[in-house]
């Protein structure tokens with residue numbers, strides 16, 4: 001048994017969480033540059049919490065400039081074991097209405113201008129992403145949402161687009177009608193990929209703000225309308241977060257789905273061929289698999 005440390009990545013509209021004891025903002029340096037912001041740490045119901053605003057306080061990072069690798073590295077460096085990602089999304093489903101939450105379980109990655117892996121030349125790894133979210137954390141997120149009276153949908157495919165512009169109507173229809181996606185956002189990829197490489201359990205909670213531009217009875221998405229819905233969603237998200245420590249508990253057993261052992265069958269570069277600098281940079285994220293190498 002180890003200790004649970006919950007990481008919360010707050011998306012658009014969620015730049016702080018409340019109620020932590022002994023709370024402080026801490027700076028973390030990483031070999032991948034600076035994270036989006038300082039990280040807010042403290043205790044909630046006997047469980048250590050670490051919160052990171054994905055776009056930084058004041059929303060300064062675009063979806064393309066969010067330093068995803070530095071963010072996941074910083075969470076891992078602070079001992080985080082379980083990550084809940086909260087994100088604003090458009091919806092492709094009539095029944096997934098603005099104000100509803102969707103516990104995402106699949107992604108289609110259409111992003112193209114981001115670093116997507118901690119690994120690279122001199123240290124190559126291929127983790128499985130068949131099931132990119134952790135069912136154990138997703139159960140907890142669903143239970144917390146229900147306890148808060150949030151209209152929550154279990155399961156959904158998140159289309160990750162590059163942005164920052166919203167989709168064209170043709171794209172929106174393609175994602176909805178042909179690719180069968182449920183929600184759309186700009187940030188969960190490569191975040192979920194990197195969490196898996198860092199052997200962190202990861203759950204994604206999509207907070208629906210709009211119907212993108214496909215819905216004949218709703219206006220095309222605009223930031224001003226998103227912000228209105230986001231204010232309500234962020235209150236709901238803070239309620240959900242408050243329930244997580246009680247549901248997860250302070251003691252942590254190995255993940256029954258193997259998220260925390262994802263690298264065990266993934267690293268392919270032979271020990272004697274590994275690049276020493278890469279091994280050094282990967283010390284925090286993959287050190288347990290690399291000790292003695294390089």
Ligand SMILES: CSC[C@H]1O[C@H](OP(=O)(O)O)[C@H](O)[C@@H]1O
Nearest residue numbers: 011012054063087088185186187
């Ligand atoms: C403010 S609208 C577009 C913006 O909102 C979403 O952010 P996040 O995923 O961090 O909640 C979307 O991905 C875009 O970055």
Ligand SMILES: Nc1ncnc2[nH]cnc12
Nearest residue numbers: 088089090184185212221
């Ligand atoms: N319609 C949409 N498209 C992409 N990202 C979003 N975030 C919130 N709504 C969105």
